[in-house]
Amino acid sequence: MHSQEFFAFFLLAIVVVVMTAIRAAQRTRLAKLRHDLYVRMLESGKVTKEEMAEMLHGIGGDSRGRRTGEERERVGGFFGFLVGVGWIGVMVGIGLGIAGAVTGGTDQTGFFIAAAIVGTASLGLVGLPIGLRELAGRGTRPQKTPG
Numbered sequence: 001m002h003s004q005e006f007f008a009f010f011l012l013a014i015v016v017v018v019m020t021a022i023r024a025a026q027r028t029r030l031a032k033l034r035h036d037l038y039v040r041m042l043e044s045g046k047v048t049k050e051e052m053a054e055m056l057h058g059i060g061g062d063s064r065g066r067r068t069g070e071e072r073e074r075v076g077g078f079f080g081f082l083v084g085v086g087w088i089g090v091m092v093g094i095g096l097g098i099a100g101a102v103t104g105g106t107d108q109t110g111f112f113i114a115a116a117i118v119g120t121a122s123l124g125l126v127g128l129p130i131g132l133r134e135l136a137g138r139g140t141r142p143q144k145t146p147g
Helices: 003-044 049-060 069-103 107-138
Strands: none
Touching: 003 049, 003 069, 003 107, 069 107
């Protein structure tokens, strides 16, 4: 892998991070608008019991089924460790790639191969807990085949 290819992958990673940040900003803006609407409804005093229950449901969580503090605490330690190791590995992979770009010559290929292996394995560690949590939240379990 040449330095141009590494920088293309690096640029792709930056684009993904920026897109994630934009989406998070949109969700935050939507939550603020919803909060302001609830405040105006409560200040008007014309809120029925059903509307109040709906507002409290909207404030307390969303349709994605967020976990309670106890559930998050129970699985958070091990998953937090996996994510931490994964992010350290991602940073090491980026460092190896940069070292390969700076080194040049015959050593350059070895750095890029190491960066690809470490980066791929680390991204798997970062994504594993997220995927497992998502499957658990949906109630999806691996299905057994008859036989």
